[in-house]
Amino acid sequence: xxxxxxxxxxxxxxxxxxxxxxxxxxxxxxxxxxxxxxxxxxxxxxxxxxxxxxxxxxxxxxxxxxxxxxxxxxxxxxxxxxxxxxxxxxxxxxxxxxxxxxxxxxxxxxxxxxxxxxxxxxxxxxxxxxxxxxxxxxxxxxxxxxxxxxxxxxxxxxxxxxxxxxxxxxxxxxxxxxxxxxxxxxxxxxxxxxxxxxxxxxxxxxxxxxxxxxxxxxxxxxxxxxxxxxxxxxxxxxxxxxxxxxxxxxxxxxxxxxxxxxxxxxxxxxxx
Amino acid sequence: xxxxxxxxxxxxxxxxxxxxxxxxxxxxxxxxxxxxxxxxxxxxxxxxxxxxxxxxxxxxxxxxxxxxxxxxxxxxxxxxxxxxxxxxxxxxxxxxxxxxxxxxxxxxxxxxxxxxxxxxxxxxxxxxxxxxxxxxxxxxxxxxxxxxxxxxxxxxxxxxxxxxxxxxxxxxxxxxxxxxxxxxxxxxxxxxxxxxxxxxxxxxxxxxxxxxxxxxxxxxxxxxxxxxxxxxxxxxxxxxxxxxxxxxxxxxxxxxxxxxxxxxxxxxxxxx
Amino acid sequence: xxxxxxxxxxxxxxxxxxxxxxxxxxxxxxxxxxxxxxxxxxxxxxxxxxxxxxxxxxxxxxxxxxxxxxxxxxxxxxxxxxxxxxxxxxxxxxxxxxxxxxxxxxxxxxxxxxxxxxxxxxxxxxxxxxxxxxxxxxxxxxxxxxxxxxxxxxxxxxxxxxxxxxxxxxxxxxxxxxxxxxxxxxxxxxxxxxxxxxxxxxxxxxxxxxxxxxxxxxxxxxxxxxxxxxxxxxxxxxxxxxxxxxxxxxxxxxxxxxxxxxxxxxxxxxxx
Numbered sequence: 001x002x003x004x005x006x007x008x009x010x011x012x013x014x015x016x017x018x019x020x021x022x023x024x025x026x027x028x029x030x031x032x033x034x035x036x037x038x039x040x041x042x043x044x045x046x047x048x049x050x051x052x053x054x055x056x057x058x059x060x061x062x063x064x065x066x067x068x069x070x071x072x073x074x075x076x077x078x079x080x081x082x083x084x085x086x087x088x089x090x091x092x093x094x095x096x097x098x099x100x101x102x103x104x105x106x107x108x109x110x111x112x113x114x115x116x117x118x119x120x121x122x123x124x125x126x127x128x129x130x131x132x133x134x135x136x137x138x139x140x141x142x143x144x145x146x147x148x149x150x151x152x153x154x155x156x157x158x159x160x161x162x163x164x165x166x167x168x169x170x171x172x173x174x175x176x177x178x179x180x181x182x183x184x185x186x187x188x189x190x191x192x193x194x195x196x197x198x199x200x201x202x203x204x205x206x207x208x209x210x211x212x213x214x215x216x217x218x219x220x221x222x223x224x225x226x227x228x229x230x231x232x233x234x235x236x237x238x239x240x241x242x243x244x245x246x247x248x249x250x251x252x253x254x255x256x257x258x259x260x261x262x263x264x265x266x267x268x269x270x271x272x
Numbered sequence: 273x274x275x276x277x278x279x280x281x282x283x284x285x286x287x288x289x290x291x292x293x294x295x296x297x298x299x300x301x302x303x304x305x306x307x308x309x310x311x312x313x314x315x316x317x318x319x320x321x322x323x324x325x326x327x328x329x330x331x332x333x334x335x336x337x338x339x340x341x342x343x344x345x346x347x348x349x350x351x352x353x354x355x356x357x358x359x360x361x362x363x364x365x366x367x368x369x370x371x372x373x374x375x376x377x378x379x380x381x382x383x384x385x386x387x388x389x390x391x392x393x394x395x396x397x398x399x400x401x402x403x404x405x406x407x408x409x410x411x412x413x414x415x416x417x418x419x420x421x422x423x424x425x426x427x428x429x430x431x432x433x434x435x436x437x438x439x440x441x442x443x444x445x446x447x448x449x450x451x452x453x454x455x456x457x458x459x460x461x462x463x464x465x466x467x468x469x470x471x472x473x474x475x476x477x478x479x480x481x482x483x484x485x486x487x488x489x490x491x492x493x494x495x496x497x498x499x500x501x502x503x504x505x506x507x508x509x510x511x512x513x514x515x516x517x518x519x520x521x522x523x524x525x526x527x528x529x530x531x532x533x534x535x536x537x538x539x540x541x542x543x544x
Numbered sequence: 545x546x547x548x549x550x551x552x553x554x555x556x557x558x559x560x561x562x563x564x565x566x567x568x569x570x571x572x573x574x575x576x577x578x579x580x581x582x583x584x585x586x587x588x589x590x591x592x593x594x595x596x597x598x599x600x601x602x603x604x605x606x607x608x609x610x611x612x613x614x615x616x617x618x619x620x621x622x623x624x625x626x627x628x629x630x631x632x633x634x635x636x637x638x639x640x641x642x643x644x645x646x647x648x649x650x651x652x653x654x655x656x657x658x659x660x661x662x663x664x665x666x667x668x669x670x671x672x673x674x675x676x677x678x679x680x681x682x683x684x685x686x687x688x689x690x691x692x693x694x695x696x697x698x699x700x701x702x703x704x705x706x707x708x709x710x711x712x713x714x715x716x717x718x719x720x721x722x723x724x725x726x727x728x729x730x731x732x733x734x735x736x737x738x739x740x741x742x743x744x745x746x747x748x749x750x751x752x753x754x755x756x757x758x759x760x761x762x763x764x765x766x767x768x769x770x771x772x773x774x775x776x777x778x779x780x781x782x783x784x785x786x787x788x789x790x791x792x793x794x795x796x797x798x799x800x801x802x803x804x805x806x807x808x809x810x811x812x813x814x815x816x
Contacts, residue, residue: 021293021565022300022312028566028739033788038739039636040566043609046640053639065315065339067609092311095325096318193528195300195310237785241509243528244305245521249789256737256787293565294572294584337587337611364583367597368590465800467572467582513781515800516577517793 001267002260004212004222009035013055013210017203018042018072020062020091023196026252027058027203033256034226036207042068047075052082056210058203059110060089061103069102076110085113085209085216088164089202093117094124107162113209114220115158116167116202119143119151126158143172152181152272165220167205169198173228175221182221184269186228188235193244194251201227204255222263229266230254273539274532276484276494281307285327285482289475290314290344292334292363295468298524299330299475305528306498308479314340319347328356328482330475331382333375334363341374348382357385357481357488360436361474365389366396379434385481386492387430388439388474391415391423398430415444424453424544437492439477441470445500447493454493456541458500460507465516466523473499476527494535501538502526545811546804548756548766553579557599557754561747562586562616564606564635567740570796571602571747577800578770580751586612591619596626600754602747603654604633605647613646620654629657629753629760632708633746637661638668651706657753658764659702660711660746663687663695670702687716696725696816709764711749713742717772719765726765728813730772732779737788738795745771748799766807773810774798 014037019027028038041050044067051057057079059072079086088110093103103125115125118137143151155166155176168174173184191197205223212219234250242250286309291299300310313322316339323329329351331344351358360382365375375397387397390409415423427438427448440446445456463469477495484491506522514522558581563571572582585594588611595601601623603616623630632654637647647669659669662681687695699710699720712718717728735741749767756763778794786794 020312022296022310024566025297025569025739029788029792032737032739038566039639040564041607041636041639043607043642045610045642049640049642063312063314066317092313095311095313096321098315098317098321193304195297195304241522241525241529243525244301245524245528248301249521249793250785252789253785253787256789257785292584294568294582297569335585335587338589364585367583367585368593370587370589370593465576467569467576513794513797513801515797516573517796517800520573521793 001222001225002264004208004219005226005258005260005263007211008207011211012037013207014039014053015056015058015203015206015210016050016054016075017058017060018068018075019058019060019199022062023199026196026200029252030200030255031203031207033252034204034207042071044071044074047071048078051075051078051084054084056084056206057086058206059086059106060091060199060202061093061099062091062199064099064102072106073109076106080111085206085213086110087114087116087202087206087209088112089199090115090117090121090125093121100124112162112164113216114165114167114205115162116169116205118198119168119170122158122166122168126154137170143168143170143174148172148183152176155181165216167220167224169201169224173224175217175224177217180217181272182269183272184221184224184228186225186232186266186268188231190235190247191231194248225267225269226255226258226263229263230258273494273497274536276480276491277498277530277532277535279483280479283483284309285479286311286325287328287330287475287478287482288322288326288347289330289332290340290347291330291332291471294334295471298468298472298520301524302472302527303475303479305524306476306479314343316343316346319343320350323347323350323356324354326356328478329358330478331358331378332361332363332471332474333365333371334471336371336374344378345381348378352383357485358382359386359388359474359478359481360384361471362387362389362393362397365393372396384434384436385488386437386439386477387434388441388477390470391440391442394430394438394440398426409442415440415442415446420455424448427453437488439492439496441473441496445496447489447496449489452489453544454541455544456493456496456500458497458504458538458540460503462507462519463503466520497539497541498527498530498535501535502530545766545769546808548752548763549770549802549804549807551755552751555755556581557751558583558597559600559602559747559750559754560594560598560619561602561604562612562619563602563604563743566606567743570740570744570792573796574744574799575747575751577796578748578751586615588615588618591615592622595619595622595628598628600628600750601630602750603630603650604635604743604746605637605643606635606743608643608646616650617653620650624655629750629757630654631658631660631746631750631753632656633743634659634661634665634669637665644668656706656708657760658709658711658749659706660713660749662742663712663714666702666710666712670698681714687712687714687718692716692727696720699725709760711764711768713745713768717768719761719768721761724761725816726813727816728765728768728772730769730776730810730812732775734779734791735775738792769811769813770799770802770807773807774802
């Protein structure tokens, strides 16, 4: 874990983001907080050139439209061609036919290093179903101790069929490749009361994977643990007057302050 | 008032927002703060499906363009068809011919539950005139004790002609249907020094009306009082070093912390 | 310096911004913080009417696309016609051929009062080269005591060929017209860890120049000094738990609190 974090801070990877306009500012600031640098251009006419000067690409489907899909395809193919890692955040997949079709198109055309979403989004990708309602996971899909083995199997199967590391975020996070799953119990419920914690994690995952290309599973797990641990640290900082807006600031601040030692000391996970 | 707030916290309405990219993040966070959930997609190709899974729609004309107008029309018509409430925030109407024409088109094609704007925007809608200069109300239009009766009459007349609750925000807020007007004296001048307090109120109004469909007037009034009261609470929290950026955080934090008892205790309004 | 700041606070200039969606909220809030008002519309169909009701225009190339280029051209030409100042922030110029071509198009078609960028962006405009990598200046381009005279000469030459005041932001800032250069040593390295400090400065520069049309060089220098000084004030306010997100709030807060006396007392510059 420690090594993955420190490599980001040392190499300052430049990360291309084709993302939504809701949380784009938070994504830029979390990338700066973790030691990376952001570029947010979303015009297809420069997507390949931008891909070439960056170290990795973060594709986020939040406020998707046909123009941004074209940009995602151009940048993603270029990254595949030159060997740069690409992360997919399939925000809200399942909420509309067009959104689901667009996710399939992206999966068919681009080889992703990591796919990160909530359980409803990942189930939709894996099984063509799921109960996505907007941007939050549906309660019916929640990962529990009872269905944990089943969800791990689903993640490993999707890792197999896509060739990607699968990161499922929730109260319990699962980050898996075909053989190994990190079951991560860091995090805090307060994270779901702020818009963009998932988007920020995807952006940061792109930075971690870009800086640690040989170990994408460990890099994605380290990013997930870092975000969850900082969610805990941010919560401890809250006063009686603070709400979700101050919490958002504290969360990004905590990522800014996080060092490898704190990450290793606070990491709460098992491997299955 | 108390009931309206608590219903939002209990039912967690999912609110579709077709809004501007300036304040979209604040709108998402204020919806989370008040107990609702946000969706911000603005692509016409999924607008009707998103409308169907949400409980209400917030249409904000801030950074309007022909694409978003098309999305607003599709989502608004769908909501009318299935009985979901729709809120209109006619940001900057009167600032350009095209913006005024677009507002008329929306009013002709969609039945709104609530129309919320500043006095210049509402006058433009009501009288085809007004002195909108950008996103702030013009001083010449300001609501004073002297012209209060006149403004209430204007609000009730616009409520009559549109079939909507009319919410006018300013130093004194007026929320009226055809027969009854809430004259609200909560709020703080500091709110005008932050971008998006009006946009946030419109988003929150959509949540309140969606969760309280039988009482749109009371729901809109409760949202306006909640925002004004939290503007006061946020101001009290300011230190000598704080400015408008910290104030924005405190405002959203205060909405996050607000309970029904505080709302009723702090509400400052009369009915006319 | 003092006069320039106070004129903004007294005249409340309304500033049109055609800008990127990453930092648009921060730009709106910094304009409110310094005493101006923001409009962020980016649709070409109303660009000229909006230009006519504003006092100045800020063009920021951050998340540029062909639609926003059209809006920039329409608004910029209108401002030239009616004598309103226009500021250009050539974000990321040099990062793609299309971006560089777009910057040239804007420079050919619009007379800018001020061009503000980092050293890599300004070098790209001046020399057709430079080593722009995304949104940050390249280290190879950094302004040092050794190359300071050379950079001042470059700024004055670009001022000559464009007829604009040239503002170069970095550890040392240079603000120059053809004859005179302010070499400014305010600021803090922490400013580069927040997204949008450059964008915010460009927006504020538009407000300062709009309110001080007779003295664009002094206005641009005052805006740069104000931002740098507030970067120092914001840093002093940081606690052991604060990171770049709280720092962003403190920076905008400091601009909100800044008065003419503090600006003159804290200004750290020489004229060459």
